Amino acid sequence: MERSQINSPTLAIMELANLISVPMSLNAVVKLKVPDIIWQDGSNNPLSAAEILSAATFGPSADAENLQRILRLLTSYGVFNEHIEEDGSERRYSLTEVGKALAADEKGLSYAPYILQHHQDAMMLAWPLVHEAVLDPSFEPFVKVHGERPYSYYGKNPQMNLLMQKAMSGASVPFMKAFLDGYDGFQGVETLVDVGGSGGDCLRMIMSKYKSIKKGVNFDLAEVVEKAPQIPGIEHVGGDMLKSIPPGDAIFTKWILLSWTDDECKQILKNCSDALPLGGKLIACEPLLPNHTDDSRRSRALLQEDIFLMTMYRTKGKHRTEMEYRELGLAAGFPNLKPNFHIDHFFTVLEFQK
Numbered sequence: 001m002e003r004s005q006i007n008s009p010t011l012a013i014m015e016l017a018n019l020i021s022v023p024m025s026l027n028a029v030v031k032l033k034v035p036d037i038i039w040q041d042g043s044n045n046p047l048s049a050a051e052i053l054s055a056a057t058f059g060p061s062a063d064a065e066n067l068q069r070i071l072r073l074l075t076s077y078g079v080f081n082e083h084i085e086e087d088g089s090e091r092r093y094s095l096t097e098v099g100k101a102l103a104a105d106e107k108g109l110s111y112a113p114y115i116l117q118h119h120q121d122a123m124m125l126a127w128p129l130v131h132e133a134v135l136d137p138s139f140e141p142f143v144k145v146h147g148e149r150p151y152s153y154y155g156k157n158p159q160m161n162l163l164m165q166k167a168m169s170g171a172s173v174p175f176m177k178a179f180l181d182g183y184d185g186f187q188g189v190e191t192l193v194d195v196g197g198s199g200g201d202c203l204r205m206i207m208s209k210y211k212s213i214k215k216g217v218n219f220d221l222a223e224v225v226e227k228a229p230q231i232p233g234i235e236h237v238g239g240d241m242l243k244s245i246p247p248g249d250a251i252f253t254k255w256i257l258l259s260w261t262d263d264e265c266k267q268i269l270k271n272c273s274d275a276l277p278l279g280g281k282l283i284a285c286e287p288l289l290p291n292h293t294d295d296s297r298r299s300r301a302l303l304q305e306d307i308f309l310m311t312m313y314r315t316k317g318k319h320r321t322e323m324e325y326r327e328l329g330l331a332a333g334f335p336n337l338k339p340n341f342h343i344d345h346f347f348t349v350l351e352f353q354k
């Protein structure tokens with residue numbers, strides 16, 4: 001068959017029409033702990049669906065054929081490798097490099113909680129209302145369904161609060177390893193504040209590399225820092241970044257500005273500027289939107305999260321371009337934005353200098 005026929009518009013629209021099967025299958029394998037069962041502390045031996053089920057305690061009615069259907073779909077999206085017996089009688093599955101990100105490492109971290117967090121019932125109920133973000137951007141679809149914003153919703157539900165912290169740790173620790181290998185902008189800093197630091201992982205990792213940092217301030221919502229683990233040298237401070245930010249020689253922030261409107265970002269940036277001495281810097285890691293639109297994995301990952309933000313967190317929060325960040329910084333007391341630099345394909349480091 002010719003390639004042009006394979007990529008025919010009908011096939012493309014059928015793929016798009018049923019695309020929801022992909023994240024929901026991903027969510028299913030995480031719920032069933034399939035990545036951990038296959039990974040087995042690094043063995044990654046190919047297992048059949050029946051072997052996966054027998055390695056767990058799912059009960060006698062668990063259906064291997066249905067699990068195999070899910071594994072085949074996710075194989076086509078690069079999560080599993082499929083190994084077929086020569087006579088075609090049995091299919092076995094191991095984890096690809098992508099799939100390995102779902103298996104818990106020696107510290108129990110993985111992207112699995114991020115998958116669960118994004119597909120929990122509270123989020124799923126908001127998705128059918130994406131069009132309402134166009135018709136009336138004054139309320140997030142999440143708020144239309146639940147009557148309040150996600151962080152206040154999590155704040156009342158300890159399990160959701162914990163899941164959010166685990167999701168952030170699992171996604172942020174691998175990024176921070178790469179970030180600390182390639183970036184040396186913390187030299188000479190003695191007090192570092194992490195704005196929106198969740199459980200404190202980012203700060204802990206920065207401080208274990210930069211011994212000059214004597215004090216780390218992990219600043220987040222009161223109900224989040226209440227549950228954060230105690231870490232030597234780190235003070236957890238509860239508060240609202242829109243009101244004020246504790247002082248430091250430098251401020252670090254990651255995955256924050258995207259979930260606020262332009263006016264809110266200016267207020268947060270101004271509060272950062274007020275918390276810094278002259279010449280102090282704000283090191284912000286944010287996804288940076290490319291100007292052009294294409295079908296690359298990076299563009300898709302960024303544009304997908306942009307819709308997630310619009311639906312859940314802030315209808316007018318968004319992924320921004322470097323130029324947009326430069327203008328926000330200028331308006332808020334940061335005359336210089338140092339040329340950004342890419343650590344991985346998702347986050348970019350922006351250094352705002354006061």
Ligand SMILES: C[S@@+](CC[C@H](N)C(=O)[O-])C[C@H]1O[C@@H](n2cnc3c(N)ncnc32)[C@H](O)[C@@H]1O
Pocket residue numbers: 151168169172195196197198199202219220221224239240241242253254255256
């Ligand atoms: C997407 S998470 C990023 C967490 C962490 N920086 C990371 O990259 O792993 C956003 C964080 O901002 C915190 N946050 C939300 N609203 C806040 C506010 N008004 N003041 C302080 N922190 C806030 C959340 O509790 C959450 O920990």
Ligand SMILES: O=C(O)c1cccnc1
Pocket residue numbers: 117255256258259313
């Ligand atoms: O994944 C999340 O929940 C998320 C990501 C970016 C900003 N706020 C929340």
